[in-house]
Amino acid sequence: MDSFKYLTAEEVSDRYRGSISVGTLRNWRALRIGPNFVKIGKAVLYPLYELEAWDQKNKVKCRDAKSSRMPIDDRP
Secondary structure (H helix, E strand, C coil): CHHEECCHHHHHHHHCCCCCHHHHHHHHHCCCCCCCCEEEEEEEEEEEHHHHHHHHHHCCCCCCCCCCCCCHHEEE
């Protein structure tokens, strides 16, 4: 049932170890960017499943270390 858990802006900031501040989340909401949120009255809540989807959308894919090596014959 974690998929129905909601986090406050403060909890979202903590989730990302302070690299996203509450003020940044506020600005993003005004610009309609960043993770999706729910607003009920004055309460702004971030569904955990939306944060996980946002994480996946922003994931950077890296190559395997073995495939990034140049063959010896191709070196200048």
